[in-house]
Amino acid sequence: AAFAVFVRACSLFSYLCILDCQRExxxxxxxxxxxxxxxxxxxxxxxxxxxxxxxxxxxxxxxxxxxxxxxxxxxxxxxxxxxxxxxNSDSSMCAVCIESYKVGDVVTVLTCDHIFHKTCIEPWLLERRTCPMCKCDILKEHTFVWKHCMACISLA
Structure with missing residues (x-):
């Protein structure tokens, strides 16, 4: 026990010397x-x-x-x-071919009330089944009136 106290006292003394040196x-x-x-x-x-x-x-x-x-x-x-x-506008042009309707043109009115040339809309509908203007699915919307809504109208 005396040896431990001596070591601690020696450590304390050397620590104080270091502190004095650092302070200086x-x-x-x-x-x-x-x-x-x-x-x-x-x-x-x-x-x-x-x-x-x-x-x-x-x-x-x-x-x-x-x-x-x-x-x-x-x-x-x-x-x-x-x-x-x-x-919504009642356009005088076909949206598929971008041509004006002329007297005597055969047009098709879809269930959404959009009008197109018959020769333009039939291939479109066979490929896509939707209106080119409003993307309405023609078969899903009004399947019970398919033949009546796809009626061909001749502009005279």
Whole structure:
């Protein structure tokens, strides 16, 4: 037990000597550039500039995203309204061949009340079964009136 106390006392003594030595070194050492007031001003101003630039960048990016989202929404709404106008309008053109109806043309009126040239719409319906204008499934919508709704009408 006496030996352990002696070791501890020796350790304590050497530790105190090291502390005294470090204190003398710290007291005699000149301050580094991080303690200079101009250096502290420079660091604080640099931090402020970097922070302000980062905030400005993120505000710009957010505003740009918001603008692009609103622009795409406006374009989508505009296209929807134009599509509704095109579907609802009584156009004098066939949507399949993009030609005007002439006197004597044989046309077909679908269940959705859209009118097409008979020669244009029959191959379309055999391949797709939907109206080219509103994508209405002709067979699902009105299967019980198929023959009556596909009646051919001659424009006279």
């Amino acid at each position: 070194i710290l007291e005699g050492m000149a301050h580094g550039p991080w303690m200079d007031t101009y250096w502290l001003y420079f660091l604080s101003i640099a931090f402020f500039i970097v922070t302000a630039a980062s905030i400005a960048y993120f505000v710009f990016i957010s505003a740009n995203r918001l603008y692009n989202m609103s622009r795409s929404k406006r374009n989508e709404n505009r296209l929807k309204s134009e599509a509704k106008k095109a579907i």
